[in-house]
Amino acid sequence: MKSFKSTLALAFLCFPILLFAQKGTIRGQVIDGENGEPLFAANAVIKGTQIGTTTDFDGYYELQAEAGTYQLEISFIGMSSLVITDVVVKAGEVTVVEAVTLKPASNQLAEVVVTSEAVRNSEAALVTVKRKSTNLIDGVSAAKLRKTGDSDAGDAAKRVTGVSVEGGKYVYVRGLGDRYTKTMLNGVDIPGLDPDKNSIQIDIFPTNLISNLTVLKSGLAELPADFTGGVVNIETQEFPTDRILDVSVGVGFNPSMHFNSDYISYEGGSTDFLGFDDGTRAIPRADGSGPLPYFDDADAVDFNKNFSRTLGAEQSTSFTDYSLGVSMGNQYSLESGNKLGYIFSLTYDNSRVFYDDIEYGEWQRDRDPEDYQLIEATTQNGKLAEQNVLLGALAGFTYKTLMSKYKFTAMHLQNGTSRSAQLSIDAKDGAAQVSDYYAFSNNLEYNQRGLTNVLLAGEHYLDGGDWEVNWKFSPTLSSLSDPDIRKTAFSIDRGDSTFDPGEGGLPSRIWRSLSEVNMVSKVDIIRSHTLMGDDAKFKFGMSHVYKYRDYSIYRYNLNEREYTGLNSIQYSGDPNQVLIDQNLYRQYIDGMDTTFVGLYYNPELLDGQTNPNEYQSNVNNFGFYVSEEFKPLESLKAVIGLRAELFQQRHTGRDQVAAQNPNDPSGNTLNNDVVLDALDLFPSANLIYALNEDMNLRASYYRSIARPSFKELSFAQILDPVSNRTFNGGLFQYNDWNGQLESTRINNFDLRLERFLKGADIISISAFYKAFDSPIELVRIPVALRDFQPRNVGNGTLIGGEFELRKNLSFLSERLKTIAFSGNFTYTYSRIDMTDAEFNARKTYEKDGQTIERTRQMAGQAPFIINGGFSYDNTEKGLSAGVFYNVKGRTLEIVGGNLAPDVYTEPFHSLNFTFNKTFGEDGRSSLSIKVSNLLNDVRESLYQAYEGNPQVFNRLKPGTAFSIGYTYSFY
The missing domain is CATH 2.170.130.10 (TonB-dependent receptor, plug domain)
Known part of the structure; x- marks a missing residue:
C-alpha cells in the first residue's frame, strides 16, 4: 500500500511535466523592415487564443501550444501586421518559422497574410x-x-x-x-x-x-x-532554434586521381591522419631546436644516422576522398526566463590530389630586339601528389537574458598536407644564369597548419534599449610547420649520377616553422536618439590588436668527404639508397689519425653564424572611432564617421651579411626595432537614398590602408623547393631598391543602384573607383631571375562596375516558379605608374615595333569576374539542384623585368553541378551529389611577351571530380 501511494504521488508530481511535454514549441525571428535589424518587443500571438509573447533584442520569440495547426500573428506599433497561416505544431517538437520582416503601415496595407511555407527562406532575410x-x-x-x-x-x-x-x-x-x-x-x-x-x-x-x-x-x-x-x-553557428543532432558522411572520386596505381607517396608519422606530425620529421637532436654545430665532431656520426633514410617517393595506389561530420545543439528556457544554448560540431575530411603531368617553367626574353620568341631556361615536368587532412572542432555556448547576451566560442582547425613530387629538370645553357644539365628530382614535403580561436563576447541593452554596449575579446593561436622538406636530385646525363652543385643541386632538408599570437579586443557603444525629428544612432568605440610572430627556417645540405685509399661512394640513382650505412658519415682510423668520411649533413649555418631566415615581429594597433547615423531627409540616410589607427610594427632579424659576421659594418641587424610607425585618419561616408520601398541609391567614400605583412617586412629568404623559386623580404637592399617598404593608402568611391524584387530576387548595378598611393607588388629581382621581392611601385588607379541579377523564372511561366537564375558580373580597369627602374628595365629589352608605356595593369587585378547559375528548389519534394559557373579574367600574377617576362594567370572556367534531396521520416535524411569542373579545364599561368608565343610558368590539370554525401538528422 505504501508503495502504491508513493507511485501515485510521483504520478501527480509528474503530471504537469507530462502535460507540458504534450505541447509543441514555435520559434521564430522578426526583422525591422525599416533598418534590417532585429525588432525588439514585437508581438507574436496565436490567433484565437491567449497565447502570446514578445520578441527579445535579437528579434526572437518562443511560444508553447498544443499540437495542431495555427495562424500566427506578428505585429508592432506603426507597422503592418503579418499573419502566418498553416503553422503546424507537433507535440514535443519545435516548429521553426524563419525570419519575417514587418514593414511600416500604410492606409492601403494594414495586414499581410502568407503561408508558413512562404517564409521558410532565410535568403529573403x-x-x-x-x-x-x-x-x-x-x-x-x-x-x-x-x-x-x-x-x-x-x-x-x-x-x-x-x-x-x-x-x-x-x-x-x-x-x-x-x-x-x-x-x-x-x-x-x-x-x-x-x-x-x-x-x-x-x-x-x-x-x-x-x-x-x-x-x-x-x-x-x-x-x-x-x-x-x-x-x-x-x-x-551560435544559438540553434531547434534541437540538432546531425551525422554526415561523404565520399569523393576523381577518375584521374583516385584508385590510380601511378600515385606516389612516402611513409610519414603515425598521426598524419589527424593533420599533424608525431615527431617523426623533427630535427634529429635532443631539444629539436636550431642547427647542430659544425659537423666535425664524433657526435655527428650518430646525428647523421638519426635522419630519416627516405629521400624518394614510392609508387602506390591512391584511395578515394572521404569525410565525416557530427553536429549537435539545443537551447533551453530556464526558470528565470533566460535562455541557454549550445552547439558542438566536429568535422573530418581526408582527400587526395594527383597530377601526373604538372609543369613548372622558367623562360627569358631574347636580347636580340628582332627575336620575339622566349628562350627556355629551365623546365620541370612530372608527378605531384598530395594527401590533405582537415580536422575541425567547434564548441559554443550562449546565455541570453531579456536585455543581455553572453557568448563563448572555442574552435580548433587542424590541417596537414603530405606532398610528394618526382620531376624531370631540363636546364638550358643558352639562357642567362643557367648551366646546361638534366636531372631527376624527388621532393618530399609535409605541411601542418593549426588555428585555435576563442571568442568571449557580450551584448547589453540599457535604458530601455536606447544604449547598446558590445564587447569582444578574441585570442587566436596559429601555427604553421614544414618539417623535413627533402629534395634529392640526380643528374641523369652522366653514368655516375653525382650530386654536383649548379646542376641538380645538393640534396637538402629544410625545417620551417611559424607561430603567431593574435589578441583582439574591442568595445562598441551605440546611443539611439532623435535628430532632426528622426531616429538616429551615435556610435563610438575603440579596439586593440596585438600580433606576435616567430618564424624560422633551418636547412641542412648533404655533403661528401672521402679519404684517400677508400673506395668512392657509389650511387645507384635510387634516392632511398643514398643514406645506406656504408655511405654514411663514419670514423676511419689510419694509424694514429682518426678521420671522418662519407656523406654527412652539414647545417647551412656554421659556428659563429646566426640565422638570417629567423625573425620575430610584433604589432600593436590601437583603433578609435566615432560615427553618426541619421536622416537629413525623409528618404535619405547618412552615416558619417572617422577612424584613427595608431600602428606600430617592430622586427628582430638580420640580413645575410650580418648573419655570417655580426661585426661586419655593412650588415644589417634589427633588435625589436620599429620598422613601421604611423598614426592615420580614415574618414568614411555612406549615403543611402530610398527611391521607393524597394529601390535604393547608394554612394560611399572611405579611406583605407594596405600594410606590408610580417614576412614582407623582413630579411627572410624563403625557397619553394618544388618550383625552386625564392622569396626575398622587402628589407633587403639592391641597387634599384632601398629596402624601405611602405604602406599603401587608398581612397575608395562607390555608387550602387539596387532594386529588391519579390522574395529573394534582386537587381543591382554598381560603379567604383580606387586610387592607390605606392601599392606593393611582387616583382622579380633583375640580378637573380628566380628571386622575387615585394616592392612599392608607382601610384595606381582602379575603375570598375558590378552587375547582379537574382530572379525567379515564374514571370515566364508559373511552371518555372521552382527555378531561379543568379548571376553577377564585375569589370575592372586598372593602371599602375611604373617606377623609373621598372620602366628603364623594360625599355632596355624593347623589341622592334614595340612601344613601352609608362603604365601597366596592376598585379593581382582581374579584369573581369563572372559568377552565374541556375538553381531548382522544390521545398515540397525536398529537392534542389543547380548548375554554377565561375571564371576570372587573365590576371597579371608576377611583374617581369629585364630579361624576365610578365606572368599572367589564365582564366579557369569552373562549371559545377549540385543535387540535394531530403527523404525519409520528416525529411531527416538528405543526399547530396556534386560534380566539379565539368568542363575539365586546366589551371595555368603563362609567360607573355610582345609578339612571342606564351610559355608555361605553372600548369596542372585538376580533372573532373564527383562527390556524394549523406546526412541523417535525429531531430
Whole structure:
C-alpha cells in the first residue's frame, strides 16, 4: 500500500511535466523592415487564443501550444501586421518559422497574410539585411550553402558578387589580390596561416560550422581600416532554434586521381591522419631546436644516422576522398526566463590530389630586339601528389537574458598536407644564369597548419534599449610547420649520377616553422536618439590588436668527404639508397689519425653564424572611432564617421651579411626595432537614398590602408623547393631598391543602384573607383631571375562596375516558379605608374615595333569576374539542384623585368553541378551529389611577351571530380 501511494504521488508530481511535454514549441525571428535589424518587443500571438509573447533584442520569440495547426500573428506599433497561416505544431517538437520582416503601415496595407511555407527562406532575410544595411554588403546564407552543397568557405565565397577564390583558398574581392581583402571570424581579426599570404586560407572553415558568410564592400568607422576590396566575415553557428543532432558522411572520386596505381607517396608519422606530425620529421637532436654545430665532431656520426633514410617517393595506389561530420545543439528556457544554448560540431575530411603531368617553367626574353620568341631556361615536368587532412572542432555556448547576451566560442582547425613530387629538370645553357644539365628530382614535403580561436563576447541593452554596449575579446593561436622538406636530385646525363652543385643541386632538408599570437579586443557603444525629428544612432568605440610572430627556417645540405685509399661512394640513382650505412658519415682510423668520411649533413649555418631566415615581429594597433547615423531627409540616410589607427610594427632579424659576421659594418641587424610607425585618419561616408520601398541609391567614400605583412617586412629568404623559386623580404637592399617598404593608402568611391524584387530576387548595378598611393607588388629581382621581392611601385588607379541579377523564372511561366537564375558580373580597369627602374628595365629589352608605356595593369587585378547559375528548389519534394559557373579574367600574377617576362594567370572556367534531396521520416535524411569542373579545364599561368608565343610558368590539370554525401538528422 505504501508503495502504491508513493507511485501515485510521483504520478501527480509528474503530471504537469507530462502535460507540458504534450505541447509543441514555435520559434521564430522578426526583422525591422525599416533598418534590417532585429525588432525588439514585437508581438507574436496565436490567433484565437491567449497565447502570446514578445520578441527579445535579437528579434526572437518562443511560444508553447498544443499540437495542431495555427495562424500566427506578428505585429508592432506603426507597422503592418503579418499573419502566418498553416503553422503546424507537433507535440514535443519545435516548429521553426524563419525570419519575417514587418514593414511600416500604410492606409492601403494594414495586414499581410502568407503561408508558413512562404517564409521558410532565410535568403529573403539576408536580402532584407542587404537592403537596409548602412554599407555595401553581399553574402551567402546558411540556407544557400545547403542548396549549393559547398563543402567549405572557399567554395561558398564564389557565390558572392565580385568575389573570386584563388586556389580554392584565398578570397579576392573585385579582382583585387589577397592583400586588399580582410578575413574576419565573428567580427574580429584572425591571422593567416601562410607566410606567403596576407589573408587567411578560408578553405579550412567547413560550411557546417558557418551561419552566414558576408562581404562588406564599403567602409564604416567601426571596421578596421586595412581592407580595400572587401571584408569577408565568417559567422559561426551560435544559438540553434531547434534541437540538432546531425551525422554526415561523404565520399569523393576523381577518375584521374583516385584508385590510380601511378600515385606516389612516402611513409610519414603515425598521426598524419589527424593533420599533424608525431615527431617523426623533427630535427634529429635532443631539444629539436636550431642547427647542430659544425659537423666535425664524433657526435655527428650518430646525428647523421638519426635522419630519416627516405629521400624518394614510392609508387602506390591512391584511395578515394572521404569525410565525416557530427553536429549537435539545443537551447533551453530556464526558470528565470533566460535562455541557454549550445552547439558542438566536429568535422573530418581526408582527400587526395594527383597530377601526373604538372609543369613548372622558367623562360627569358631574347636580347636580340628582332627575336620575339622566349628562350627556355629551365623546365620541370612530372608527378605531384598530395594527401590533405582537415580536422575541425567547434564548441559554443550562449546565455541570453531579456536585455543581455553572453557568448563563448572555442574552435580548433587542424590541417596537414603530405606532398610528394618526382620531376624531370631540363636546364638550358643558352639562357642567362643557367648551366646546361638534366636531372631527376624527388621532393618530399609535409605541411601542418593549426588555428585555435576563442571568442568571449557580450551584448547589453540599457535604458530601455536606447544604449547598446558590445564587447569582444578574441585570442587566436596559429601555427604553421614544414618539417623535413627533402629534395634529392640526380643528374641523369652522366653514368655516375653525382650530386654536383649548379646542376641538380645538393640534396637538402629544410625545417620551417611559424607561430603567431593574435589578441583582439574591442568595445562598441551605440546611443539611439532623435535628430532632426528622426531616429538616429551615435556610435563610438575603440579596439586593440596585438600580433606576435616567430618564424624560422633551418636547412641542412648533404655533403661528401672521402679519404684517400677508400673506395668512392657509389650511387645507384635510387634516392632511398643514398643514406645506406656504408655511405654514411663514419670514423676511419689510419694509424694514429682518426678521420671522418662519407656523406654527412652539414647545417647551412656554421659556428659563429646566426640565422638570417629567423625573425620575430610584433604589432600593436590601437583603433578609435566615432560615427553618426541619421536622416537629413525623409528618404535619405547618412552615416558619417572617422577612424584613427595608431600602428606600430617592430622586427628582430638580420640580413645575410650580418648573419655570417655580426661585426661586419655593412650588415644589417634589427633588435625589436620599429620598422613601421604611423598614426592615420580614415574618414568614411555612406549615403543611402530610398527611391521607393524597394529601390535604393547608394554612394560611399572611405579611406583605407594596405600594410606590408610580417614576412614582407623582413630579411627572410624563403625557397619553394618544388618550383625552386625564392622569396626575398622587402628589407633587403639592391641597387634599384632601398629596402624601405611602405604602406599603401587608398581612397575608395562607390555608387550602387539596387532594386529588391519579390522574395529573394534582386537587381543591382554598381560603379567604383580606387586610387592607390605606392601599392606593393611582387616583382622579380633583375640580378637573380628566380628571386622575387615585394616592392612599392608607382601610384595606381582602379575603375570598375558590378552587375547582379537574382530572379525567379515564374514571370515566364508559373511552371518555372521552382527555378531561379543568379548571376553577377564585375569589370575592372586598372593602371599602375611604373617606377623609373621598372620602366628603364623594360625599355632596355624593347623589341622592334614595340612601344613601352609608362603604365601597366596592376598585379593581382582581374579584369573581369563572372559568377552565374541556375538553381531548382522544390521545398515540397525536398529537392534542389543547380548548375554554377565561375571564371576570372587573365590576371597579371608576377611583374617581369629585364630579361624576365610578365606572368599572367589564365582564366579557369569552373562549371559545377549540385543535387540535394531530403527523404525519409520528416525529411531527416538528405543526399547530396556534386560534380566539379565539368568542363575539365586546366589551371595555368603563362609567360607573355610582345609578339612571342606564351610559355608555361605553372600548369596542372585538376580533372573532373564527383562527390556524394549523406546526412541523417535525429531531430
